[in-house]
Amino acid sequence: MKLFKQLLAIATVSLAFNAHAAGPANEAPDALVKRISQDVIETAKSDKAIQAGDTKKVMQLVETKILPFVDSDRMTSLAAGRFWRDATPEQKKQLSEQFRTLLIYTYSGALSQIKNETVDFQPLRADPSDTEVEVRSKVNMTRGEPITLNYRVAKAAAGWKIYDINVMGAWLVETYKGTFASEISKGGIDGLIKTLTAKNQSLASKPLKTTAK
Numbered sequence: 602m603k604l605f606k607q608l609l610a611i612a613t614v615s616l617a618f619n620a621h622a623a624g625p626a627n628e629a630p631d632a633l634v635k636r637i638s639q640d641v642i643e644t645a646k647s648d649k650a651i652q653a654g655d656t657k658k659v660m661q662l663v664e665t666k667i668l669p670f671v672d673s674d675r676m677t678s679l680a681a682g683r684f685w686r687d688a689t690p691e692q693k694k695q696l697s698e699q700f701r702t703l704l705i706y707t708y709s710g711a712l713s714q715i716k717n718e719t720v721d722f723q724p725l726r727a728d729p730s731d732t733e734v735e736v737r738s739k740v741n742m743t744r745g746e747p748i749t750l751n752y753r754v755a756k757a758a759a760g761w762k763i764y765d766i767n768v769m770g771a772w773l774v775e776t777y778k779g780t781f782a783s784e785i786s787k788g789g790i791d792g793l794i795k796t797l798t799a800k801n802q803s804l805a806s807k808p809l810k811t812t813a814k
Contacts, residue, residue, distance in 0.1 A: 671704070676764055748768070
């Protein structure tokens with residue numbers, strides 16, 4: 602799970618930094634992800650505060666530079682599955698907020714673990730008119746074999762946004778979908794919201810580096 606969260610951070614952080622970097626308006630999604638990946642990994646490796654786990658700086662970075670380029674609302678609805686349509690507008694709001702907060706802690710805790718990884722991208726298999734594509738890559742770890750890391754990215758009015766990540770064959774949304782369904786079966790949507798809230802409160806009370814374990 603620690604490795605999963607580390608790679609999740611690499612994937613999402615890299616997308617966010619690419620979106621802030623200057624580039625052509627019609628830039629292909631794989632070129633976008635590749636450009637930011639190179640930028641963010643170098644930034645994470647060279648920033649002493651991030652490497653040291655400076656909680657305030659890392660969480661501010663995640664919230665302002667990463668989450669705006671992740672479609673957390675869509676991720677939440679997909680993870681909730683069929684239960685999403687039965688939730689009230691207030692429940693949807695609370696669930697999205699708590700899931701977004703959990704993602705912030707996940708990315709923040711993993712960000713400081715990025716060391717000497719590099720990323721290789723595969724050719725994009727998509728038509729120019731596609732509005733949803735899968736960007737495929739491999740992360741070259743400092744130890745061991747390369748790790749498969751793929752992104753599902755959708756084009757919206759504000760530009761490309763990531764809504765799912767595949768690490769070593771497991772899609773993030775599907776991983777959370779099972780957890781969400783289990784919690785909903787025990788206590789309904791409100792029970793899931795309560796569980797996520799408690800998890801976030803627990804993470805908030807711990808040093809940043811422990812959140813990635």
